[in-house]
Amino acid sequence: MNFSCSSCHKTYTIPDGKLPSTKKLAFPCPDCGHRIELNLGDNASGDAATAEKTSVAAAPTSAPADDQQTAEELKNRILSNLSGLPSIPQIVFKAHEIMEDPNSSTSKVAELIETDQAIAAKVLKMANSAYYGMSGKVSSIQHAAVVLGDKALGELITLAGTSSLLGNKLYGYAMDSGELWRHSMTVAFGSKIMAQRHMPQLENDAFSVGLIHDVGKLVLDRPVLNRKSLFDEFMAAGDKTFLSAENRILGFDHAEIGYDICRQWQIPDTLAKAILYHHRPSAAADDDLVSIVSMADTIANMAAAMSMVGHIQSGIDAVMYMVDDTVMERLALGEKDLGVVMEAALDAVEKIMLEIAPS
Ligand SMILES: [Fe+2]
Ligand SMILES: [Fe+2]
Incomplete structure (x- = not known):
């Protein structure tokens, strides 16, 4: 735009891909x-995107000439071919399972991590980042487990296990390598910070979902790139979001297919649902996790948009946001709080990025 x-x-x-999902x-x-x-018009809302989805079924002419698949066929083809997608290492799920077991101990998680050298090395690097406050002092996973505790260790495992998945360049979405990783981390830390304020029981889930909320973009990148001229044409019509373009051209969006991927990965439905509704929180208005992740996504997109026009350096307090009022109310957030959350999330990401680049 x-x-x-x-x-x-x-x-x-x-x-266009960086525009926030807010109306103004x-x-x-x-x-x-x-x-x-x-x-940004009505098309900024996920509800509008859903309305457009309905019209896709009646407008098959929007399918590209070289690919006459229906939305359902395209989706099934993508989902049956997930082997091309680097999955979240099983060790991440296993570690979370152990941590949720009240009879287990942190040292058991540490033992498990030590069996995967790549993950262990990343966990150690990040444990020594300024964010976790242990600069250079943590020498082993067992040590990290003792000094950082369960929660931080869980975060580190999730971060280490998803960095390869989210670090690649996305050609269809015009995202450089590391860009989705940085955005995902901002959403993860923003989600965690908001959960800590009023819903501490959701802190771990908010962090994990925040980190993988845009996983659908990984599998839609190729189909989007293959239809680039259609996307360009749609976006050139003005005041459209990339989300509405996905729905119009593919027949579904990255949030929807992200939900399907999570189901295949056997991620609990409560978490997968937050991914499904992260661009249309009003469709799940009574779900706290949905509200948290969608708000964190909006905040991260705004931060990216503002840094692009050079505003972020001049202070974020002066910025007025128009976001979903019901979500703001549900999370007991005022306008000033958004700036505080944004600043804290960006700071966390910066500190961690100094230690580890996605690979
Ligand atoms: Fe998204
Ligand atoms: Fe996002």
């Missing part, structure tokens, strides 16, 4: 300070 400041006329671009975004022009208001 291109826009310009009505006062100094400087023009800015936010890539307002911030001071980084150049002259004049207030810029962007109206």
